[in-house]
Structures are given as structure tokens and as C-alpha cells.
Amino acid sequence: MTRINRRTFMQHAGTAAALAVLSRTNRVWAAPAESAELALTGGAILTMNESEPNADAMAVRGGRILAVGNDEKIKALISKDTKVIDLGGKCVTPGLIDAHSHVIAFGHMELKFVIIRPPKINSFATLQQALAEAAKDKPKGEWIVARGFDTFKEGRFPRRKELDDAVPDHPLLTIHWSGQYGVANTAALKKAGLFDKNAKDPYGGKFMRGRDGLPDGVLIHYPAIYAVHQPEIDEQDQIECALWGFDQFVRDGVTCIHDNFCIPKHAKSYVRLERSGRMPCRLRVYPYVVNLEHCQELVKGMQRYEGPLLRMQGVKLAVDGYPLMYKPPPKNKVGELPMHPQPLFEQIIAAIHQAGFQADVHAVGDKGVDWTLGAFAKAAGSVGECGKRRHRIEHYPFRKMDSVKRTAELGVAVCVQPEYIRLKAADFAENFERELVETMVPLRTFTKEGVHVAYGADVPAFPSHSPLDSIRGAMDRKTEKGQTLDKSEAVSFMEALRHHTLGSAYAAFDEKDLGSLEDGKCADFVIWNRDLRKINKGKDLDGLQPQATYVSGKAVYEA
Numbered sequence: 001m002t003r004i005n006r007r008t009f010m011q012h013a014g015t016a017a018a019l020a021v022l023s024r025t026n027r028v029w030a031a032p033a034e035s036a037e038l039a040l041t042g043g044a045i046l047t048m049n050e051s052e053p054n055a056d057a058m059a060v061r062g063g064r065i066l067a068v069g070n071d072e073k074i075k076a077l078i079s080k081d082t083k084v085i086d087l088g089g090k091c092v093t094p095g096l097i098d099a100h101s102h103v104i105a106f107g108h109m110e111l112k113f114v115i116i117r118p119p120k121i122n123s124f125a126t127l128q129q130a131l132a133e134a135a136k137d138k139p140k141g142e143w144i145v146a147r148g149f150d151t152f153k154e155g156r157f158p159r160r161k162e163l164d165d166a167v168p169d170h171p172l173l174t175i176h177w178s179g180q181y182g183v184a185n186t187a188a189l190k191k192a193g194l195f196d197k198n199a200k201d202p203y204g205g206k207f208m209r210g211r212d213g214l215p216d217g218v219l220i221h222y223p224a225i226y227a228v229h230q231p232e233i234d235e236q237d238q239i240e241c242a243l244w245g246f247d248q249f250v251r252d253g254v255t256c257i258h259d260n261f262c263i264p265k266h267a268k269s270y271v272r273l274e275r276s277g278r279m280p281c282r283l284r285v286y287p288y289v290v291n292l293e294h295c296q297e298l299v300k301g302m303q304r305y306e307g308p309l310l311r312m313q314g315v316k317l318a319v320d321g322y323p324l325m326y327k328p329p330p331k332n333k334v335g336e337l338p339m340h341p342q343p344l345f346e347q348i349i350a351a352i353h354q355a356g357f358q359a360d361v362h363a364v365g366d367k368g369v370d371w372t373l374g375a376f377a378k379a380a381g382s383v384g385e386c387g388k389r390r391h392r393i394e395h396y397p398f399r400k401m402d403s404v405k406r407t408a409e410l411g412v413a414v415c416v417q418p419e420y421i422r423l424k425a426a427d428f429a430e431n432f433e434r435e436l437v438e439t440m441v442p443l444r445t446f447t448k449e450g451v452h453v454a455y456g457a458d459v460p461a462f463p464s465h466s467p468l469d470s471i472r473g474a475m476d477r478k479t480e481k482g483q484t485l486d487k488s489e490a491v492s493f494m495e496a497l498r499h500h501t502l503g504s505a506y507a508a509f510d511e512k513d514l515g516s517l518e519d520g521k522c523a524d525f526v527i528w529n530r531d532l533r534k535i536n537k538g539k540d541l542d543g544l545q546p547q548a549t550y551v552s553g554k555a556v557y558e559a
């Protein structure tokens with residue numbers, strides 16, 4: 001956030017006072033030189049601007065905010081050409097910024113994949129039934145891709161033979177909700193040339209094997225999944241998926257999204273979509289790199305594209321898939337598999353840093369987070385340099401105090417998913433220490449220690465794209481079974497809203513233009529159907545909905 005220090009403030013105040021005197025003495029009472037194109041009056045505007053948190057009215061011109069203040073101030077900016085919206089007491093907030101989601105992938109999953117999410121799919125029998133149903137009308141030999149499974153009553157993932165029972169004649173790939181694990185049937189392994197005792201594990205991934213030495217179908221981390229099959233869609237479909245995804249977001253009050261697992265093809269489609277004028281909201285793109293060579297090549301050729309709504313922002317990579325922990329669960333065979341050997345990981349971070357880009361790292365485990373912080377510090381050479389680049393960590397669910405303090409010191413932004421609490425607590429409780437689970441998504445600690453916090457829904461990994469679900473999780477800390485995790489890590493509604501607006505803006509260097517409603521910033525805002533000032537607990541969010549979402553002063557959604 002830009003802060004005006006006392007001296008500059010006094011200078012500004014002095015100039016304003018001088019101008020006021022001038023205009024009084026000259027008796028200039030003409031209509032304002034710049035009248036508003038759009039004015040909102042008679043509402044409750046939560047600006048997220050610390051120096052003027054509440055206002056009644058707002059004026060917009062040229063896609064930006066001309067003024068925010070009381071009705072009287074804004075009415076002075078209304079001319080005969082101004083479109084006036086009488087808010088009738090309704091609440092307005094800045095547009096919400098989703099700092100971690102995957103728009104094309106979201107559309108791709110929801111429109112093109114077989115959905116196998118719990119609670120409907122919770123046993124091998126329910127899974128087999130859904131897959132057999134999907135195969136029924138498909139020509140033999142055609143790929144079937146299904147995504148969304150989590151845990152099964154059987155207490156383990158199925159193996160290829162159990163998938164063969166349902167789908168013997170189609171190559172079939174099922175993908176875990178997180179995108180980190182998969183299970184393929186025998187036909188898929190054969191088609192990929194991997195039904196072989198000598199099949200080599202890919203970089204960063206692993207094929208689990210049966211007693212016979214053959215891959216048993218279980219695939220660990222996305223390099224293994226992609227080695228079997230990388231679902232492709234053509235450009236037309238990518239555009240269709242993107243438009244569908246954007247539409248879901250703007251309906252829920254999101255005006256800017258960070259896509260941080262973006263393959264170069266998708267990045268191109270986004271650019272094309274923006275140029276065609278059909279992109280309804282803002283997008284920050286972080287192409288994903290799989291290894292050092294790929295990274296070196298990417299940063300060399302990566303264009304610093306910036307359009308009115310879209311910017312190539314940084315480079316994404318992962319340090320872990322399954323959480324890389326200091327104490328890996330003893331029964332889990334893959335708990336020690338990082339995405340890159342540590343020295344190579346550090347070289348990738350250094351390459352991104354040296355090329356002048358922001359590095360954005362998926363890190364779930366406590367050790368993964370420490371590797372990442374260490375790599376940032378090494379690449380930057382000084383705390384200040386690291387802070388300037390604003391490298392980020394995605395997910396970071398576990399609280400480890402020395403890591404949190406170091407995160408704040410290095411100026412690293414953290415993008416959390418409060419939905420981890422609801423959806424992952426039970427799974428984590430089986431594998432990790434109780435205290436780590438109780439304090440997961442430590443928003444109070446992050447805030448107190450001065451860590452820059454952003455929120456992202458992470459669809460399609462998580463099922464809900466709604467920012468209100470993230471905010472609810474941050475306030476209530478409730479698990480799927482209704483237990484409440486350590487309440488001392490909860491934040492208030494206004495704090496959560498701040499994370500989801502200004503905090504997310506900061507994570508992509510957008511705080512000068514986005515995240516709060518202030519003079520000169522982009523006119524991205526949401527009109528809500530209810531008064532948000534009375535929200536104290538998650539339940540108060542029930543029924544809350546945007547009535548309209550605006551980007552650059554234009555309605556991109558109206559109820």
C-alpha cells in the first residue's frame with residue numbers, strides 16, 4: 001500500500017488549502033471541469049482505504065474513481081450526462097481479487113471432464129459406477145478423463161485393476177481433486193507406453209508399482225499424470241472454457257484473478273481473448289515451469305505483456321506436491337518426494353529472480369516452505385532485494401513461527417486458501433501433528449507478524465470459486481465435520497475482506513490501482529444485496545450476493 005508520510009501529507013494539505021483560497025477569491029463557481037460518467041449515491045461504501053474507510057457515494061470517470069465521499073461532494077460532480085445509481089443504502093466494496101485460481105482449467109474440468117467429487121463419489125463402487133456410465137456412450141479407445149476424487153471408504157486409492165473392472169476398453173485417467181495424484185487404468189498405461197517394469201519415473205513424479213514390478217496405476221505428482229496423458233483442448237475450447245470460468249467469478253464479485261498454473265498455450269489464449277475485448281475482468285498470468293531448462297528458456301522468451309486487463313506477472317513453480325514435511329507420516333511412502341532436488345530448485349528461483357520476474361512457489365509442507373524461503377534469500381542476496389521482487393508462496397497452510405517471521409522479514413507474500421480448513425483438516429489429522437492441524441491457515445499469526453496475505457479459491461483444485469467461502473473459512477475455521485480449529489487464528493470479516501482485496505492486490509503489485517476505492521484507482525467494485533457492516537460470523541454470509549459487479553466502471557454482471 002502506498003503510504004503518505006506526515007511531511008508529504010502536510011504538503012498535499014497545504015496545496016489543497018491554497019487552491020481552496022484561490023477559488024474562493026476568484027469566485028469560480030462554474031460546473032466542475034470533470035463531471036462524473038457514473039455516480040453512486042446514498043449507499044454504504046466500504047472503501048478499504050484506512051484514511052477514509054466509510055463513504056456514502058462515489059464518482060467514476062474514464063474507468064477510474066474520480067472521487068469518493070459523502071453525497072454532497074459527489075452530487076457536485078453530477079452533470080446531465082452522468083448515469084446515477086441510487087444505492088438505497090446498499091453496500092459497495094472494492095472488487096474481490098482471487099490471487100490463486102486457474103480459469104481455463106476450471107472451465108475445462110467443469111465442462112469437459114467427468115466429475116467424480118465427494119460426497120457423491122466416496123467408495124470404489126460409486127467411482128466405478130460413475131466411470132462405467134461415462135464410458136457407455138464413448139467410442140472404444142477414446143480417452144476418458146475424470147477429476148475430483150478425494151478419499152474412499154476403502155482407506156486407499158484404487159489401483160488400475162479396480163478401474164479396469166469399470167472401464168476395460170477406454171484409456172482412463174482419474175485425477176485427484178488437488179491435481180497432484182492420479183490413477184490410470186491398464187489401457188491408459190499401455191497407450192502411454194508405460195505398462196512396463198522398466199518404465200522410468202519422470203522428473204518430480206513417481207509411478208507406484210505392484211508386487212509384480214509393473215505400475216499399479218497410481219501416479220504421484222503431475223509429472224507422472226502428464227506422462228500418462230495430458231488432456232488437450234483446442235484454442236476454441238480454451239476460449240469457451242475461459243469465458244465460462246470468468247463468468248462464474250464475476251457473478252460472485254471477483255474483478256481480478258491470478259492464474260498461477262498456466263501452460264504457455266493458455267497464456268496465449270488469454271492474450272487473444274483480451275485483445276478481442278471479450279474478457280470481463282482482470283487477469284494476472286504466471287506461466288508454470290517444470291524444470292531448470294524449461295525455466296531458463298521461458299524467462300528468456302517471456303514477454304512483459306501488459307494490456308488494459310491482462311498482465312504477464314511472474315513465473316510459477318512447485319517445491320512439493322504431497323506436503324514436504326520435517327516429519328513425514330511414517331506410513332506414507334511418497335512423503336519425501338520434492339518436485340525438484342533442492343540445489344536445482346534453488347537454481348530455478350535464482351534464474352527467475354535474475355531475469356527480473358516475481359517467483360511464485362507452490363509450497364504446502366513446512367520443509368517445503370523453508371526450502372522456498374531459503375532459495376528466495378539466496379537468490380536475492382539481501383532482504384531488500386527480495387522484498388522488491390515480492391516473491392510469493394502459495395498455500396503455506398502450516399504455522400511454524402521461525403518461518404513466519406522470516407517470511408515477514410523477506411517481504412514474501414503468501415496466498416492462502418482458507419478452504420483448506422474445511423476440506424483438508426481430516427486428511428491432515430491422520431498424517432501430521434495435532435498442533436500443526438489445529439493452527440493451520442494461521443491468519444492471525446500472519447497478520448500479527450506483518451506477512452502480506454492474499455486469498456485465492458484455487459479452483460479447480462478446490463470445488464468452490466466463491467470468495468465468500470474463503471472468507472467464511474477464515475472467520476469460522478470450521479472443518480467439514482463441524483469441528484472448530486484453534487479459534488485464536490481466526491480473523492474478522494473486515495480483516496478477511498481486506499486480505500481478499502488489498503492483500504491480493506499487493507501480491508501482484510496492483511495496490512496502486514486495485515484493492516480499495518480511492519481517488520484515481522480503477523473503478524472495480526461490487527454492489528451487494530445486504531449490509532456487510534453487520535457481519536460477525538460465517539452464518540451472516542448466508543444469502544449475501546452481488547447485485548452487480550463493475551470492472552473499469554462498466555457492469556460485467558448484473559443480477
Ligand SMILES: [Zn+2]
Pocket residue numbers: 100101102260261458461
Ligand atoms: Zn492451484
